[in-house]
Amino acid sequence: MLYGCGLYICTLVLLVKQKYAGGYMRNLLLTSAVVAFSLQAHAVKAPYKNNESLNREVISNYSDLALLNYNDSLQGARALKSEIAKFVKLAKKGSKLASKQYDIVKKTWSLEARMPYGQSEIFRFYNGPIDFEPIDDGVTTYLESINFEGVEGLMNAWPLDEIYIDYVKEDSTAGLVNNRNIKLTKDVLVSMNEREGEKNISTGYHAIEFLLWGQDRSIDTAGQRPYTDYVDGGTAKNQDRRREYLSLLIDLLDDHLSTVTNQWQVGEKNYRTEFLKRDSNSVLTDIFTSMISMAGDELKSERIENAFLLEDQEEEHSCFSDQTINDIYTNALGVKNIYFGDYVAHNSSKSINGKGINDLVAFVNPELDQAITKKFDSLFNNINFFYKKSRNGQVQIGSIETPFDRALTTNKVEIQNIIDDLGSIDELLREAASELGLEIE
Incomplete structure (x- = not known):
């Protein structure tokens, strides 16, 4: 779909009454004094004539947004850390209060911890702090x-x-939890992550998720791991190591999120300082790369379409807790946040409403910006289908009515609508990048 250039020579037409020979005549005066932009043919794209001031505002706001999003995620992880500590203490004592605290821990994982982090995944895909790897290109x-x-x-x-971490239905002695020959420490868990296979995951949000919910064997419920798996003399074996493993995992999550968050802090010698000094076109190319990669390859294809085509709940993102709809929502919201330059914190009252990518797109092609805006509206309307509604029809974000694993067979049209919208956003963002004169690999 091609949207024509929205900028033309601006001319000022003045109708002037001029007295002449006892009467009046109308003269048309054309002036080029207000000409601000280059004339472009309506259907031909042209490289973006940089408005460096606007570029810098967008990039600065992006950096502020990244910091707030990561701080929000860190605050959520620390809330989860606090609730896990309470649960472990109660479970170790064998207190009946451990059951209620277990539910609080799971709710904290789902909302306070995951909702902001899902939005922060938009900062991937361009070798920033979150997914950095050194590149041998002669530049340090x-x-x-x-x-x-x-x-x-x-x-x-x-x-x-699952079998890499703890027991499964088929093997009650499986996993790191049940191997008492392995001493559980943070360093050991990090060293075991993806050892001898990319599915051998030993750390992170989903390792915590599995330890909280256990295997999900039904499309009607999430995993049903009992809290007594953590109580000495309760269900399963090695309850002490399970408590220890869970505690180590949340400590690691805090460590890792802190490491990334620090790279976006203001006024320090860090990644942010270098990021703000870089050529604006290079930075904008990175930002577009992340939006396009998340909307298309990652969210549309990897996280939704794979499970959709296979009708396999094992391919969904948060398969143990049945929180995949929240993953889809927050990943999509991350793209929208960057496009519009907005962020509303989940764990505080802080928010950002600044210059976004939309301001750049509207500058060169307002029709394209409107098309992207409408497609975002369509996307979130389709995602909202899966959430519960209040009596007055208000969407209850975070409260899932139709889990993704059930929808794979019962709501294929609704999932396809989301896939189609993400595909359109991918294409429209690529066109926007082209309008701005950016080359996306």
Whole structure:
């Protein structure tokens, strides 16, 4: 779909009454004094004539948004850490209150911890702090100079092979939890992550998820792991190691999120400082790359379409807790946040409403910006189908009515609508990048 250039020579037409020979005549005066832009043929794209001031506002706001989003995620992880500590203490004592606290822990994982982190995944895909790897290109970046290591694979890797961590229906002695020959420490868990296979996940959100919910064997409910798996003398074996493993996992999550968040702090020698000094077109190319990659390859294809085509709940993102709809919502919201330059924190009253990518797109092609805006509206309207509604029809974000694993067979049309919208957003963002003169690989 091609949207024509929205900028033309601006001319000022003045109707002037001029006295002449006892009467009046109308003269048309044309002036080019207000000409601001280059004339472009309506159907021909042209490289973006940089408005550097606007570019810098967008990039600065993006950096502020990244920091708030990561701080929000860190606050959520620390809330989860606090609730896990309470649960472990109660479970170790064998207190009956452990059951109620277990439910609080799971709710905290689903909402306070996951809802902001899902939005932060938009900061991937361009070798920023979250997924950084050194590149042998003859240029030493700040992160390379401090031997920084990206931690995305330690925080959010999936799908996860349950048998690598703990018991499964088929094997009651499986996993790191039940192997008492392995001493559980943070370093050991990190070293075991993806060892001898990319599904051998030992750390991160989904390892915590599995330890809280256990296997999901039904489309009617999430996993049903009992809290007594953590109580000495309760269900399963090695309850003490399960408590220890869960505690180590949340400590690692705190560590890793802190590491990334620090790279976006203001006024320090870090990634953010280097990021803000880079050429604006290079930075904007990275930003578009992340939006396009998340909307298309990652969310549309990897996280939705694979499970949809296979009708396999094992391919869904948060398969143990049945929170995949929230993953879809927050990943899509991350793209929208960057496009419009907005972020509303989940764990505080803080928010950002600044210059976004939409301001750049509207500057060169307002019709294209309107098309992208409408497609975002359509996308979230289709996602909202899966959430509960209040009596007055208000969508209850976070409260899932129709789980993704059930929808794979019962609501195929509704899932396809989301897939189609994400595909359209992918294409429209690519067109927007082209309008701005950016080359996306």
